[in-house]
Amino acid sequence: MSMGSCDINALKLMKKGSVPGMDMAGTVMKCSTGMWKEGDRVCGMLLGGLSSTIVDKKMLDRYGMQGSCATYCRTQCDMICKVPETMPFEEACCMPCCMMMSFQAFNLKTWPYSNKSHEPILVLGAGTSLGLMTCQLGSMMGYKIMAVCEMTEMADVMSFGAEKTFDCNDPQIVEKIMKATQNALTMAMDCSSTDSSLAIAAKCMGSSGGTICCFPLMMMSAGGKTEELMTMDDDSKMETMMEKTMGINMHNIKIVRKLPTTMFGFDAEMMGCMFKPMPDETKHAHAFLKTFSTWMAEGKMKVLPSQMAQNQGMKNLILCMEECKSGGSKMMCKRLVCAMGETGPSV
Structure with a gap:
């Protein structure tokens, strides 16, 4: 997974039980729809600290949506995309959050x-x-x-x-x-x-x-x-x-x-502001992720600047987050990469 200024800001929204982290890359363990098979290499954006803003907690529980600071993650199967064999997870995990937020902004x-x-x-x-x-x-x-x-x-x-x-x-x-x-x-x-x-x-x-x-x-x-x-x-x-x-x-x-929750189909409230889901936006996001995967496979995507965290693994997660936070303005310009397991998180 990787983190940056958005992840640190989202920590301010978190409540007890929330899992931080918005960028992930790893291998599929199980897919209930058959869209993905075990072992597929994927990356995607998770809601991380934004899960605390979701109004309908039953919807949140249904999808098990939390953050990427975990060895295992759960998300919607059509909100992730394939990572080419030639791309390391350390690079793939740096792009989904910024790419999806950017795509959403073009409306x-x-x-x-x-x-x-x-x-x-x-x-x-x-x-x-x-x-x-x-x-x-x-x-x-x-x-x-x-x-x-x-x-x-x-x-x-x-x-x-x-x-x-x-x-x-x-x-x-x-x-x-x-x-x-x-x-x-x-x-x-x-x-x-x-x-x-x-x-x-x-x-x-x-x-x-x-x-x-x-x-x-x-x-x-x-x-x-x-x-x-x-x-x-x-x-x-x-x-x-x-x-x-x-x-x-x-x-x-x-x-x-723009708040990413609307792409996932969730009603959200943040600082007194309501953000309603937009079905067309979700539909276009699903289609865009397929294009994004193709771009990665064709080598058209320039990977965002990043650096490996000094502290790796779940046991050092707090130290990793402190490292990101202490980076200040520098961490607005690059992603801090941290491996949650030996081969990256599983989905």
Whole structure:
């Protein structure tokens, strides 16, 4: 399994009995539907600390959904995908969570999807693990990726598919982005989800407006006005608050918050906000996972930066999590890999 900033933030939501961890790779032990056979190599996203947000606990018990910090995991058979024999589990376990969160954020109406008009899309926090994967997925679908990151992250961001990068500390960043997008930007993915990055995204929107997608799991550690924004029980209230407290014109600009629970078909409540399941989103996620598996087999997926934890195995899990937590901002940019068993977790 691997962990990063999303996993650490999700710990704040956990209740007694919850198992953390959102990324896993391992071998199948048993599948009740026959979709997988014993010994199949698979990877997938689990809900980890987000299991505490599920409203219907009977649904949670039915699927046995918990996290990847375990020797054995249980999940929905159509929410995992095949790992090629040539890919080590240490690499495979670094991708599912960020890939699925990124896929969800694009809010596609169908899959497969190709953006034939090569529309520009702004990715903020592009140097984070989630940001890198969003750049990669967007580029593979045909979007023109405009990426905001630190100067030291620009080479990595470009290698994951960004067409142009912008220094997040540049005081003229808004003007430069608007010039590069010809005042026609209609979509932004805010993988930092701080009040400053949300403000940049809103100011860069074209004259016809657009949509900004942000991630509650990232907002939890952002501080500032962001934590207050996160508690708004409706996306439209976030837009109103940004207009009032930040002085930003939000006319025709829509903010959308995405939580992975909806892809699994669960109702969830997080910080007073309700997240309803979306059947179409779940259907597209199932189809996308098959494509994701093909991409891995064809060597098209660039693996996220990672490092092996100093402390391995279940007995050192707490030390591994402390290592991830103490990494601070560095762990936003890479995954920390930890083996729960000799051959990885079983599913």
